Amino acid sequence: MSLRLPPPGTNGDIRLIRTSLPLLREDPQDCPRGNAVRARALLGQIPPRPRGKPVEDFALGPVMSVLDAVEHEGEEVDSALTRLLKKQKYHAGHVSWAESAVRSYLLARTAREAQRRVLERPPTLPVRAQWTAITQCDVPDARGAVRYERTAWGRRYASADGSERELWLLSVNSVKEDRPPAEIAEAAAVAVTGIPSQSAFRDIFRPAPGSTVRPQRVRIVGIGCGSGDHDVLADWEADEVDRRFAEHAKPVLRRVIEDDRLNPGSSCTRCEGLVACEQPPRTPGVLGVPGPRRPRTRRSLSASDLRVHARCPAQFHLTRVLHLKSGAPESEPIRRGRAVDEWLNLRHENGCCRTVPLSETLPGLSPAELPTALALLAEHQRACPLDGLPSDEVVRVQPRLTAYDPELDVVLIADPDLLYTRSGGWIWHETKTAAKPPWEGRALMETYPQLAFAVLMMSAGVPGGDPRRSLIELEVLYLDAEGTGKSRCEEIDPGDPDTRAEARRIIAGLAGPWAVDEKYAPTPGGHCGGCDVLTHCAAGRAHLEAR
Structure with a gap:
């Protein structure tokens, strides 16, 4: 399919093609059509989109x-x-x-x-x-x-x-x-x-x-x-x-300025053609909150964004928007969670991992740290959600799911660990590692707001399928007091009215302050000690010194 120029919902001179270095990365998370439109530097959305930035x-x-x-x-x-x-x-x-x-x-x-x-x-x-x-x-x-x-x-x-x-x-x-x-x-x-x-x-x-x-x-x-x-x-x-240049760059430049494939994601925030694009699905008012006090540039939003903003708006801005990192070594739980996640993703690309031999090493883990991760993986293998799934069902490993709220001008982003079909519906599966039995004394979606986010996405038709047959699964892998791998699994029905109402309440409570925030003030607390940007936060350092 050839690239339609100018795309619907845009206007401007298509006779200029301007490329920049990021286009040559062909990032799989980018949208090829969005990159081709971006190369037409004189194209703009009709009406022009807001570009205001409070910071x-x-x-x-x-x-x-x-x-x-x-x-x-x-x-x-x-x-x-x-x-x-x-x-x-x-x-x-x-x-x-x-x-x-x-x-x-x-x-x-x-x-x-x-x-x-x-x-x-x-x-x-x-x-x-x-x-x-x-x-x-x-x-x-x-x-x-x-x-x-x-x-x-x-x-x-x-x-x-x-x-x-x-x-x-x-x-x-x-x-x-x-x-x-x-x-x-x-x-x-x-x-x-x-x-x-x-x-x-x-x-x-x-x-x-x-x-x-x-x-x-x-x-x-x-x-x-x-x-x-x-x-x-x-x-x-x-x-x-x-x-x-002739060998490596020229062929890539030719591809990126002509590609018409759609791959909606976070790059939709900068696309001049989004308003009239057929993707991502429209979900007006899905967050249930009013917009910012004054027009501002389009933003993306994930459940992780909401969780970090609720903990500390300053940390959200510095780490989730500016992507600053301290460079300090990550804690063992973080490295263990990533190692388990990467092993599962690789094996699930080929289906059920139940009979796959466990690795003798895992990236980022020392020999002393390895047994805990292997115990968690063994527990997952015991009840891998893909076990017994018919071969004609669809399995997607960490797919990027996207929706667009035109009322807030916000692109919603979610990356389930697994997404697979079963009897006409989609199963949204999240796997988490924990140091102790999970969510004791607290509601499930309160503990894991990404589940509430998933409920709203699925209830709005993302990723599709028969909503009556769709489910959200949570698998938490943890160690018991004896160091044995254990798991708890829960199912959430995104079509249940009470579940939807609870999800809307949770997400609105998190999204409301985020939507209108223009200052991103720090909120010092117990989380400051492990903050990735503590070096650059005077309030956080003062809080720790005063303890």
């Missing part, structure tokens, strides 16, 4: 702002950071993190320049203008385009004579180690062929002052702004760049 939601925004002031305006680091503190658009925890990220970045730059001197290569200086590889056509091509712009977001440096260029690719926490060859090749190609340019919203890239000398060599450096670690991803002569 900044791009983690690297303040980092780039301060580095621009330091590298391009010659401002002292401390002065630039002081100005940053005064800006109300950033959360206080975000500012704290950005300060350490800026200093880590500048230390890395110093180290890499020292390395260049050792290698007897010329020093590099900051480049203000963006590099954009531009192809202009006289008449529209088969895609309807007359102009192609290829961009590579990052920080740019070049030697004084223009013979060498460097492009630094920034990640939020640690160096992004899974960039595919196509992305690295494209970054290098843009660094070689890109001309100085500047952009404006809903406009083409215009020429800007700067060197147009074609470099003989480029270096691509990846850096994790949170950890400060950095690595050279590519260091190639221009001819090598051309070869790698």
Whole structure:
């Protein structure tokens, strides 16, 4: 099926195709059609969608702002950071993190320049203008385009004579180690062929002052702004760049700008074509709460988001929106849960895991930690939900389920551990690991709000099937006092009126404060000790010191 342009519900000039590095990752969670629409940079939703942000939601925004002031305006680091503190658009925890990220970045730059001197290569200086590889056509091509712009977001440096260029690719926490060859090749190609340019919203890239000398060599450096670690991803002569671009990047670019397949998910939040798209299913008013006090940019929401926001809005904003991490080692229960989850996912791809031999090792677990995880897996095998399931039933392992509430302009996201059909209905199965018998003295959906979230999704028709035959299953794996693996399994009927009413009450109680929050204030408590962003939360540190 060919891509329909412009998509329904949009308007704008389709003659410009602009690509960026993330498009070359072909992330399986992304929507191919959404990426193709995104490449038509002058297309916009009708009517235009709100873009307001009560606080900044791009983690690297303040980092780039301060580095621009330091590298391009010659401002002292401390002065630039002081100005940053005064800006109300950033959360206080975000500012704290950005300060350490800026200093880590500048230390890395110093180290890499020292390395260049050792290698007897010329020093590099900051480049203000963006590099954009531009192809202009006289008449529209088969895609309807007359102009192609290829961009590579990052920080740019070049030697004084223009013979060498460097492009630094920034990640939020640690160096992004899974960039595919196509992305690295494209970054290098843009660094070689890109001309100085500047952009404006809903406009083409215009020429800007700067060197147009074609470099003989480029270096691509990846850096994790949170950890400060950095690595050279590519260091190639221009001819090598051309070869790698043709081999790795060009075929991917061709695919992503033409693909019309739908895969709704969190990327729907940035899609200009969502309003008139046939996916995801519409669920108006499903959360049962009023919208924000003033229009704001489209958001996604999961049960995990609601749970974290209820515990601490500041933690929600810093970890779920900005995706900040401390880099500290994870606790054994978290690593054990992930190891069990990964083992089950891999085995369930081939159906029932009842007779599959248990592994002698599990990723992330030491030999001393392994027996507990194996005991939990053995208990799951004893009553694997796929045991006896007819071969003509459908099994999906951790599928992404999506719904859209047009009233709140919110994309709802859920990732069941298992989703499988049985006699015409869908079974939504969640598996959890716990250190003790679960939900004693507390209602089931109160303890696990993702179950209430699942009830609302299924009652709204997601994922479909006969609602009278659909169920939600919860399997909790835990150890008894003797260290023996045990499990408790519960079933929830999403079609039961009382169950639906209870689910709506629980989710509305969580979603109401989230929907209107504009400050994301910290709520210190017992959870502060294990918080991933405690370093950047003054209120949390003060709470722990006062105990």
